Amino acid sequence: MEFWKNISIKKTVTHNFWLKVGSLIIAMIIRSYVLNEMIQGVKI
Amino acid sequence: MDLKAFLNWKAILEVLILWVVVYRIFLFLKGTKAVYLLRGIFILVVSLFVFQILGLPVLTKLLTYIFTAFIVLVVIIFQPELREGLIHLGKRHVFYIEPKREEIEKILRDMVSAAGILSRKKIGALIAFTREIGLKKYIESGVVLNADFSSELLQNIFYPSSPLHDGGMIVSGTKIVAASCLFPLSDNINLEKTLGMRHRAGVGVSENSDAIVVIVSEENGSISLAINGQLTGNLTPNDLFTILKGQLSKSR
Numbered sequence: 559m560e561f562w563k564n565i566s567i568k569k570t571v572t573h574n575f576w577l578k579v580g581s582l583i584i585a586m587i588i589r590s591y592v593l594n595e596m597i598q599g600v601k602i
Numbered sequence: 603m604d605l606k607a608f609l610n611w612k613a614i615l616e617v618l619i620l621w622v623v624v625y626r627i628f629l630f631l632k633g634t635k636a637v638y639l640l641r642g643i644f645i646l647v648v649s650l651f652v653f654q655i656l657g658l659p660v661l662t663k664l665l666t667y668i669f670t671a672f673i674v675l676v677v678i679i680f681q682p683e684l685r686e687g688l689i690h691l692g693k694r695h696v697f698y699i700e701p702k703r704e705e706i707e708k709i710l711r712d713m714v715s716a717a718g719i720l721s722r723k724k725i726g727a728l729i730a731f732t733r734e735i736g737l738k739k740y741i742e743s744g745v746v747l748n749a750d751f752s753s754e755l756l757q758n759i760f761y762p763s764s765p766l767h768d769g770g771m772i773v774s775g776t777k778i779v780a781a782s783c784l785f786p787l788s789d790n791i792n793l794e795k796t797l798g799m800r801h802r803a804g805v806g807v808s809e810n811s812d813a814i815v816v817i818v819s820e821e822n823g824s825i826s827l828a829i830n831g832q833l834t835g836n837l838t839p840n841d842l843f844t845i846l847k848g849q850l851s852k853s854r
Contacts, residue, residue: 577628580644585620587651589613594654 639676646672705776710846712753717818717825718839719757726820727760728770728785728800730813731850737772737783737811744769744783751778760818770803770815786810790831797833804828814849816842 646669653661713729720727730737745766749755751773759766759781769782785803793805804815809831817826817833825842826835829849837845 574629578625581625581628582617582621584644584647585617585624587647588624589617589620591650591654 639680642672706850707847709751709773709776710843710850712751712756713816713846714839714843716753716756717816717842719753720760720818721823721825721839724820724823725757725760725762725818726767726800727756727816727818728804729756729816730770730772730783730785730804730807730811731816731846732772732774732779733812733814733850735811735813737774737807737813740770740783740785740807741772741780744772744780746780747778749778751776770807772813788831793833801826801828801833805831805833808832814846816846 646665650662650665650669653665717727730740755778756771758764759771759778761767766781770785771781772779772783785807786809787799787802788806788809790805790809793802798819798821800820801817804817804826805828807813808815808828812830815828817828818824819826824835825837825839826833827837827842827845828834834845
């Protein structure tokens with residue numbers, strides 16, 4: 559339970575910030591692409 | 603893209619899950635040679651998205667084939683790193699766990715104390731403190747310890763008749779992760795010719811990562827610090843404490 563006392567929300571956000579932003583962009587692109595493929599009825 | 607459909611809770615959940623997976627993969631790659639793939643993957647994915655938006659079917663299809671082949675190539679070439687990544691999946695915490703300031707101060711005091719003793723006794727030592735970039739491949743070349751850092755243990759390991767005294771030690775956070783690790787030698791021609799293999803190994807590992815490396819000379823007991831390929835020698839224990847504290851605080 560002591561583990562929770564040392565959590566830093568600010569550092570969780572700022573640590574590797576640009577990697578997190580890039581990962582979010584890629585995640586959104588992947589979802590959009592797969593959704594598009596499914597809608598078009600194209601077999602992946 | 604239908605914005606309303608996109609913003610529903612299922613969509614948000616899917617994006618969140620994908621985000622965590624993609625982030626974890628990239629985080630793992632960051633500590634290895636495969637980090638250079640990140641840029642390539644990002645460019646391919648963004649290009650695929652742009653071609654799709656612009657409605658360019660031939661380029662989209664072509665890039666899909668290239669992307670598929672690329673993924674297969676990545677799996678074949680980086681198979682050892684991927685296997686290790688799967689083994690370590692889930693080890694990292696979601697939240698950033700900040701080591702207590704007292705713990706860091708204690709590590710620094712223990713390091714300085716040990717460096718002072720080793721320096722007086724002219725016992726050679728090579729210690730790399732990791733920061734953002736992992737030292738996985740060097741850890742694998744040594745003996746994994748995962749022991750709590752202490753001055754006594756550090757002195758014990760570098761004592762000349764100790765089985766682990768040869769090679770470098772890797773410290774991450776509050777743990778001595780591994781000892782007797784093989785560090786790469788620097789081929790920097792501007793280094794003093796009188797420097798031995800220990801100093802060259804310390805400079806070498808600092809060139810290949812963002813690690814801060816403490817080196818104690820066996821010949822004259824001098825304490826040096828290697829950061830980003832630059833060697834600073836003849837440090838007093840107080841100098842060492844000040845510089846280490848400044849550098850390790852900066853990385854957080």
